[in-house]
Amino acid sequence: MSDSESGTPGAQSPLSRRSVLKGLAGAAGLAVVPGALLEACSSSKKTASPPSSAAPAATTSAAAAPTSSAAAAASSSAAVAPASSAAAGGGAATGTITFGSNYSDAVPKAAFAAMIGGFTSANPNAKVTINTVDHNTFQNNINNYLQGTPDDLFTWFAGFRMRFFASQGLATPIDDVWDKIGDNFSDAFKSAAKGDDGHYYFVPLYNYPWAVFYRKSVWAAKGYQVPTTWDAFVALQKQMQKDGLVPMAMGQKDGWPALGTFDIINMRLNGFQFHMDLMAHKVTWDDPKVLAVFKQWTEILPYQQAGANGRIWQDAAKTLLNKQAGMYLLGSFVAQQFTAAPDLADLAFFPYPAIDPANAQDAIDAPIDGFMMSKKVKNQAGATALLEYIGTAGAEALYGKTDPSDVAAATNADTSNYNPIQLASAALIKNSKDIAQFLDRDTNPDFADNTVAAMIQSFFNDPGAVASQLKALEGQAKTVFTS
């Protein structure tokens, strides 16, 4: 980012996100805030005059209008109703809508297909073509994908990653969609769905917390207690090691999973605001407070699974599943690896213990995933109808039924089918004061996934050299954040 640019995404993001995320507490899907109340303070009215692209073409407006009203009707009544054909737009959308998806893993892929199925069965004249690309390739090529021949809609992430494409003119504003679905989301999600220009660009599907996962049966057998302080946490890991367990599973081959550990230690130790300042590079990576994070981490490094740099997170999750590891700090998607019902029922988590009492256990990573409309959308009316459908509680519940590791973003989503993990996730997000998206979503994603990730790998290899590793990291940060 250049200096001139840093006024926009870089500098504003922590502030806006902070306010965003405080509000996100209410977004946990527990429907504490009635939708109507939110609408009163909704900022979507500010964008009442939609940009040109939001006006449907004459030929399709007839089709779009009933769709939207149906969706709106459904959304206001869908607090408990599961996805029904009524929620899916009542057969008004037409034509082929193309959808680029990075939900390539088995569980999310099926869940996504189920949700889209709800739309197509209610809209027999519409066809949704899902273009699934494995998520590494999808993310690597996103830039060219959006400038080339993108699909009408695509899966993406909130935060810096979304706002970047919005500001680069690679996404279509969807204020018209939000006119219909606005009631379904809390203010926090609303601001998380907006670009820097104040227009909406994003429909959130779910979010999920990062926390420390464990198997209840293993803990019960050994008599372990959930630690809330650092000392208890260290003592617990020591005990686990004595008991022949790998205290903390870790798979860092792909570079990003351990970023979550950095995030949480930094937020616990230095506080949320410091973390966000670091993400915006207002604080440098060779700051003594960053070094302190790694010193803290070094203390528990002996209890972390050896050979992390050669292991994918799925294999690390397997060691938790097979009761070889005592704990695993990961996003709740770890539950996707617990395919057997008894295993899933045995899975539980706790928030990372407090380090500095001043920060307590206030902040967590809880990234939001959702959808955007590409600039080169072909079937805009159909795509709009589909987004309006996705922004309903019914559709999001349909997704959550197949992928039980996430918390639906819609405030009024049905939680009666939630498993204990989902309920606890929703509660954790609700009770957290500050919510970050994740390191590679809060800062320049390529700097995060290439440079910070590699630095953490070398930290694992040689923890003693962390000071010089951080110096080198800051050297590179300077070139990335000024060029």
Place this chain on the structure above:
Amino acid sequence: MTAAASVDNLITAAPIARRRTSERKHVGSHIFLLIITVLWTAPLLWAMYTSLRPYGETAKYGYLSLPHHLTFSNFTNAWSQADILHYFWNSVIITLPAVVITLGLASCVAYVLARFSFWFNIPLLIIFVSANLLPPQVIITPLYRIYLTIHVPHFISNNGLLYNSYAGLIIVNTAFQLGFCVFVLSNYMKTIPNEITEAALVDGASVWTRYWKLTLPLCRPALAALATLLTTWIYNDFFWAITLISSGNKRPITSALANLQGQYFTNQNLLAAGALITAVPTLLVYVILQKQFIAGLSLGSSKG
């Protein structure tokens, strides 16, 4: 190292054994080659063994264990779950035209280089051959832009662009492989005696006739060898396919397998089966064209 030891054997044993039967003479060679062959095939055989065992069994007894059941179910599962037939077809659509076009164009250039002495022969050879030696990463960024800029008729690419089209992959593979083929083919053509074409020249045959009717048929071994190598390289291409194709369902089989990997990363048995299936076409091509493979790969005339 075993290699060094067997070389020593070879050197000392060979003269003594020279006058004896030829197979006894080669005992050292056989031992050495056997060791190498076993080492070289072991990883593949291990993957085959794994792919024939049910996941549950290896999870229970470990991968290094005697088989309780051997089954083809991993293969049938991979076949149906990864929609392999569809991606095979994509690979055929890309590989077959690319190989044919590359060989056609390369033989044209090679013919000119081998049969005429123009001033530009050497610069031409340089342009072609060194293009083949460039690392693909060096050209990818501008190539993206070219692919997004060039508009082509819709019968070539249904989005009107070279980007995300089969035609685009065919072209880039052709452009990149031409150099090697020009080199091999022109060397091969130089070994064909000139008298044949001279006789035709007396009969007033055109350049095209001399190329198409007289020279090409004689190049069959070289074309077969190159076809084998080109099929392998283009079919196995990974880089162009992941960078220039954005639709998952247009991917050739080798890069589409990444999707299978994303879905079933923890089931190595299924993955091994799926990956083994992808090796079948190249192996088939090799077996079919094997007789001409070595004979056709003339890299330079080295006769005396």
Place this chain on the structure above:
Amino acid sequence: MLSVGDKVVLSLMVFIPLAIVLFFVWFPAIATVFLSFTTWSGIGGLKAIHADGIQNYHQIATNYPPFVPALEHNVLWLVVFIVFATPLGILIAVLLDQKIRGSRIYQSLIFLPVMLSLALIGIIWELMYSNNYGLINSLIGRNGQTNFIDWLGNPKLNIWAVLVEASWRQVGYVMVLYLAGLKAVDPTLREAATVDGATPWQTFWRVVFPVLRPINVIIVVITVIESLRAFDLVYITNGGTNGLELLSVLVTRNILGQQSRIGFGSSLGVVLLVIALVPIITFLVQQLREEKRR
């Protein structure tokens, strides 16, 4: 002597392939050189590209920690190929050329790795090297939760582990190319040497090897180029990080992603290009000499 029709045919035969190579390979290569003096996020048209002088090169030299390891790994790759893989391939080719029984079976089996797809190679070696279920660790009893040898994760080991994979392919490739060269050697040369009482070893070194000089040069060039082009094995193993950095991977990592650094990646590409030009030029000089001798 050439008719007008012949001239048209000839120029088409040269021009069409030439246009393809120039436009789709050389033009982008030259554009990369220009991009290497700019900064560009990869988004937007020409206007979004800003000239930046030699800034990118300066950064590579002074402020890019993966660069030196990548350079070292490329050199190591080259050394292993030149010292081990290529000679082994040549040796196998020479042995197979003795018309021994089963030659074709040996040849086919050793050539197998060259034909396998990258996906398959990745899985094959994952099954060999994996910490807990890999064949190697299982055989030597080091596959527990704590005592395993981390072949692909330990940054001191993994480059060697991947070099084994690379050699596995390179040996078969060199073997086949060399075998093709050996088949082209005039058999009477060898017979004459044998009649003179030379051992096979002497025959090879004193008679065959010198005759094969053009082939040897090609093999050396291919070896150098293959070690510079090395990319896929490393990329599929761990994306080319943590001890597996290579120049080609660094180029790729910088030009892919959401906020790519096209200019910086391009300048890394130019470094790679310049290094690649050395063997290319060597080869061409050799080729020119050959042409003149004829």
